[in-house]
Amino acid sequence: MSRIILEARDVRYRYPGGVDAIRGISFHIRRGEKVALVGPNGAGKSTLLLMFNGMLRPDAGTLLFDNRPLRYDASSLRDLRRRVGFVFQNPDRQIIAPTVYQDVAFGPVNLGYDSERVQDVVRDALQNVGLAGFERRPPHQLSAGEKKRVAIAGVLAMDPDLLVLDEPTSSLDPAGSEDTMELLEELHQAGKTIIISTHDVELAYPWADRAILLREGEILQEDIPEVAFGDPGLVRKARLSVPVLLELYQELARRGLPIPEKRPKTVLDMIHLMEQAFSQGARTGTCGTIHVCDVDITGPEALSGWLSSRDSLWIGAMGTRAKQRAAEGQIALDFTYGVIDKCLLRALSGESSLILTAGGMVRRVEVRVSAFAEEWGTRIPVDEVRSP
């Protein structure tokens, strides 16, 4: 298996009306990467995405999937579309069937799976996106965020290697956007390669491993987000704006403050940087404890028993399943997005917190916290809540 999953070599496309949509684009996407295609409206983002699963065929240049040039005969396209899952911008335009179950099963049925396997993959896909129990609901009764999840589940049910999402958070409210980005993070953790298009730089900046800035069908810049969004001139040229954190960093640097080279991607990074700049890294006081609870292991009664023996505690849930369990157990959540970072922030100010999670994510919390503590030269205790 090659490390590069998708490659474009001098791809060009002109719409039948005569408008050049893509004017010679080359790039590659590595397996397991999270890439954001960022650009203003009309930059050619959607056109480019539609080439990834063969919906549009470039006029010139080559696209390679898994190191093989795309072929456009029916059976090759079918295979390609199974492996490249495409989520349209408007879920109403993607959801075909009259019920959630039938829609998620649409791909698997057409791939010829037997009915038992269809049921299995649909159940798993719905569980993955947190819509278990929605099987018989008609799509028009769902919220925009839920429809988006149905669309993603429909694609997940075909078990693609690469997920392509066109403007995944457009028309969602802030909570819906955060949920969707969190879901993408979970899918990435599960090994999927993900490409999104967006013009929301605040969204793309902390999420992406790499950002590709597009303008008028050409690549302006392609780099890690700190660099890609770091050049105000370039960003303005692409009709975008510099992410607030990055702008703040640049302003601090301009004032000659002794701040590190590493640019902040999150509020946590920013606080770290400012503490270092203003107090020269001298931390006083002890940090709060971060408790982690695997909701698959610790049942609701054990958890509520544990919670009742504590005073005030910040509580966050990571992942769809943990959020569902919290809702079932009527546990009020303080954090639902960027949970580890927010708990680290609380720990630094001496307060304790609890992270609800599931499915082997406990280890991830421990690794992240210890790496962070080492970098900061401090000690943040992590305690796993276990069933008595």
Next chain:
Amino acid sequence: MEHGFLENVAQENGLVGVSPYVKLAVGLGAILLALLSPNWITPLFLAVTLGGAILLLARIDPHLYAHLLAAPLGFAVLSVTAVVLVTGGGAIFWAWQPVPGVLLSVTSGSLSQGALVFSRVLGGMSALFFIALTTPMTELFVVMQRCRVPLPLVNLAMFIYRSIFILADQVEQVMNAQRMRLGYSSPREAVASFGNLCGAAFIASWEAGEDLMRAMDARCYQGRFAMLGESQPLEIRHLATAGAYLLVASALLLATVPGALSWGGV
């Protein structure tokens, strides 16, 4: 956007747990009995009992149900008035000849004929509403497939069902935009606005169709469509209740025939 579609009411009615076959049997059986009945007693019985089931078992909002019944009942009152005045037979209670050759009269025969027509409308509509308010389309698709309706027809019906709500949204948006700019303020404006609305709806449905094809292509469409299994197994007690109900109604029908309250014929 929330539409006032009966479908949305049906999706959340209190009889969602009952197999659609049972509900269809009750509804269709009631329509048949209402049509077969030669007098007003059985249809009225069906209207009252099915209305009760709609309100108490399916827990449909009484205002909504009254609103739904109002339209067909309005028509029924008009046509029954005509039937009573025009038909004759039996003892004459009242008569009037406005112009030579036209006789309007109220007789015992015309009254019972009117009562029959009115109660049939009431009974038939109650049975239709019983089906519409308790059985969502998504369940009828399963029934259609089980009853061997050709698959392309069922698939087409499902596409149409899905598209109705999307199109209705768009039509509503266009219409709101027109209203906000006084598009329906005069009859002339209204005709022009309605024409524009139809044009916009046509273009929107064309685009939705193209998008649908693209979405199906992207998801490896090969002519197959997943089917939802039955949501509710056929429960004996539901079946028994429905059977008993139809039996009682049939018995009532038979018991009232020999009396021959009015064998006027329609």
